[in-house]
Amino acid sequence: MRLSSSQENAVLASPVVLFLLALLGFPVVLSVVYGFSEANFQALMSPTFVGLENFHLVLNDIGFWNAAWFSLRFAVITAFLECALGLFLAVYLAPLIRNHGWMVAVLIIPMIVAPAMMGLMYRLVLHEFAGPIPFYFYQWFGWSPSFLSAKTVFQTIIVVETLQWTPFAFLLFMAAYQAIPQEIREAASVDGTRPWRMFWKIELPQMLPTLFVAGFIRFIDGFRVFDNIYTLVGAGPGGSTTSMSIYIYETFLRRGEIGKAMAAAILLFLVAFLVLALGQYLMRRSQ
Amino acid sequence: MTISRMLICSAALSVLSAGAAQAEVTVLGWPGGPEEEALRAVAEIYNAKSDVAEEDKVELLFTSRDGFFDKLQVDLAAGSNAFDANLIATYSIGRYAPYMEPITLSGEASAVFGDTVLSTMQFDGAQYGVPTDLSLHFLYYRSDLIDALMADDAAKARYGDISEEYLGVRLEPKNPDEWTWQDFVANALYFSQSVNPDSPTRYGTVIQMKNLLFNMMVFHSWPRSFGANWMDDAGNITVDSEAYRNALETVKMLYDAGATPADSTSYEYAEANAAYSAGQVAAMVQWNAAAGELKGAQAETKTVAPPTGPEARFTHIHGLGLGLNAAAENKDGARAFLDWLSTEEAALAYARSGGAPGLAGETVVKLAEERPDLVQVGDYASNYGFVMNGGTSENALSVYEAQAKEFTGYWAGTQSLDDAMSNISATMNELLK
Numbered sequence: 001m002r003l004s005s006s007q008e009n010a011v012l013a014s015p016v017v018l019f020l021l022a023l024l025g026f027p028v029v030l031s032v033v034y035g036f037s038e039a040n041f042q043a044l045m046s047p048t049f050v051g052l053e054n055f056h057l058v059l060n061d062i063g064f065w066n067a068a069w070f071s072l073r074f075a076v077i078t079a080f081l082e083c084a085l086g087l088f089l090a091v092y093l094a095p096l097i098r099n100h101g102w103m104v105a106v107l108i109i110p111m112i113v114a115p116a117m118m119g120l121m122y123r124l125v126l127h128e129f130a131g132p133i134p135f136y137f138y139q140w141f142g143w144s145p146s147f148l149s150a151k152t153v154f155q156t157i158i159v160v161e162t163l164q165w166t167p168f169a170f171l172l173f174m175a176a177y178q179a180i181p182q183e184i185r186e187a188a189s190v191d192g193t194r195p196w197r198m199f200w201k202i203e204l205p206q207m208l209p210t211l212f213v214a215g216f217i218r219f220i221d222g223f224r225v226f227d228n229i230y231t232l233v234g235a236g237p238g239g240s241t242t243s244m245s246i247y248i249y250e251t252f253l254r255r256g257e258i259g260k261a262m263a264a265a266i267l268l269f270l271v272a273f274l275v276l277a278l279g280q281y282l283m284r285r286s287q
Numbered sequence: 288m289t290i291s292r293m294l295i296c297s298a299a300l301s302v303l304s305a306g307a308a309q310a311e312v313t314v315l316g317w318p319g320g321p322e323e324e325a326l327r328a329v330a331e332i333y334n335a336k337s338d339v340a341e342e343d344k345v346e347l348l349f350t351s352r353d354g355f356f357d358k359l360q361v362d363l364a365a366g367s368n369a370f371d372a373n374l375i376a377t378y379s380i381g382r383y384a385p386y387m388e389p390i391t392l393s394g395e396a397s398a399v400f401g402d403t404v405l406s407t408m409q410f411d412g413a414q415y416g417v418p419t420d421l422s423l424h425f426l427y428y429r430s431d432l433i434d435a436l437m438a439d440d441a442a443k444a445r446y447g448d449i450s451e452e453y454l455g456v457r458l459e460p461k462n463p464d465e466w467t468w469q470d471f472v473a474n475a476l477y478f479s480q481s482v483n484p485d486s487p488t489r490y491g492t493v494i495q496m497k498n499l500l501f502n503m504m505v506f507h508s509w510p511r512s513f514g515a516n517w518m519d520d521a522g523n524i525t526v527d528s529e530a531y532r533n534a535l536e537t538v539k540m541l542y543d544a545g546a547t548p549a550d551s552t553s554y555e556y557a558e559a560n561a562a563y564s565a566g567q568v569a570a571m572v573q574w575n576a577a578a579g580e581l582k583g584a585q586a587e588t589k590t591v592a593p594p595t596g597p598e599a600r601f602t603h604i605h606g607l608g609l610g611l612n613a614a615a616e617n618k619d620g621a622r623a624f625l626d627w628l629s630t631e632e633a634a635l636a637y638a639r640s641g642g643a644p645g646l647a648g649e650t651v652v653k654l655a656e657e658r659p660d661l662v663q664v665g666d667y668a669s670n671y672g673f674v675m676n677g678g679t680s681e682n683a684l685s686v687y688e689a690q691a692k693e694f695t696g697y698w699a700g701t702q703s704l705d706d707a708m709s710n711i712s713a714t715m716n717e718l719l720k
Contacts, residue, residue, distance in 0.1 A: 041364040042385055127558060128548050129565035146549035150699030153553065235498045237552040238696020253357045254688050256382075 054263035075222030086169025119231030216279035325642030343620035371615035401647030407606035416608030421645030478569035481545030500687035512596025
């Protein structure tokens, strides 16, 4: 028997669909079930349905709002910095990269490092007695900033995150910049357009959709940050570096409040989904 | 090979491996340190015994330290029978007790370990584990610096001025074994360049203040010596006390004065040790496990018990041990191994292989030459060891976590002491009710 094209597609796609259902679908369903249940490690197999109580608990927990505020600030600042720096590098280094393609490989190295490893690495690099950066500060100035003190830790983790993920924005912008037809630039040059005006009025508008995509991806990634902060400074003094993901992790494993943790995870998912939907809507409008 | 043959072969292998799992005692140990080496050594001795049946031989299982207790909790809660005996720790016994079974120790256990050490493995009056390793705190100090200070009259006068300015009382330098917490503070200030620019070290002490439960354990020796406890005998939460407030305020004063690095709020065990090892710290309270590292890095380092307070001298103790998984497939075999592990023969072998059991009486005397550090550990555990009321309860781990969050918040200046006390009282009332 010969299959139709659509039947063939369905058959070929089915292993991937089944794989995703098993690996993603099942945990999602389980999370939703636990999110609406009273569940802890003692009653892992027999959760009791409690309706919206977990969501009520989460939304009345000051720790949740502190984590949400931290994540929001962190995501907005890092997404902005990564996009701004990535854009600058993509445009500024474009002539160099055209002639030396290998530079791209060097520039994206930070992105290849596992975020948890990045946190551990900076934990060593910034340590006052073992780290090279404070060492040279003391050598040259007889003093060193305390990079991980309560007053400066937020700025430090912003820098660490920005250093790691600027290459991601850079890659997207580089591709978008190179995709702008050369004829447009040549025509503008013939008309006497200066470089800054060319960038502002011609190149940047062409790159706007990519800018939106990069910004939203980095925002969502920043909002759910976990690994590098957790390995670098943990939840922070008084919970001052507790992101949404760290809040969920600690609520789940450290406090054993599985239902509450899952409710917070569902809220995090909804926020990410809404931001993504908003991003798509804005992109369609800009096009 | 056809698919049907492959299926038959894999089914046969599964049956065989399942049989093998039932025919031995699987012990989940603490991986990657002297504890693993010691456990391997005693398991070998046990397995070589002629009276241990083939089906009761011990097979060891190690995973990784990262997230060990989180993974163990999930395994136990899911009723895993992948192991018959597993590691437990003092502060998590209550959490794991619902998935474990109490055990009976050998008749020698009380004499070998002493009652204080045995209590680190008890919950609700039942013994849940054999104590294998004991952790407590030493005061580490640079004897070269202290000796120089005590021999110099001008330095002593400066020491007195600093103590008067910061503590309101004029103190004389003393031998660290006679220190009160006030002496510890005066010493920390004197050896800090932010307070005394002539200090030979950058900091007088290093306090690990990261929001981490283990750091709370190190801190607790301090308020306890002022009489602090989590609960009174009637079960009332007593954390909001002068004892806690005094210790918390003094730590904050030291942090604000620059007597401990500004990054201390992100320090845990490794970072604090690195600071001391760099030769820029005069004295610190740290786990006994750091003795080798710190003495190796700073040869003039000596150790004594933590300073004394108005109530007495105390050191927080917690132990690692091995207990019985309620879902174990070979309970009898596991019980037999745990029973033997609590004998003097096993304890001595464990200590000689690098473990750090808290031993008492005649047993520790037998190790005096080979392991002098264990004599100190045994001595301090018996004389100064304490576990807070509720320290082995179901939510003890969460209490430490909550204290870490609130107290570090106060130290870092993100909240007031009153707010920290109010928050932790409410949380502990909830957790220990």
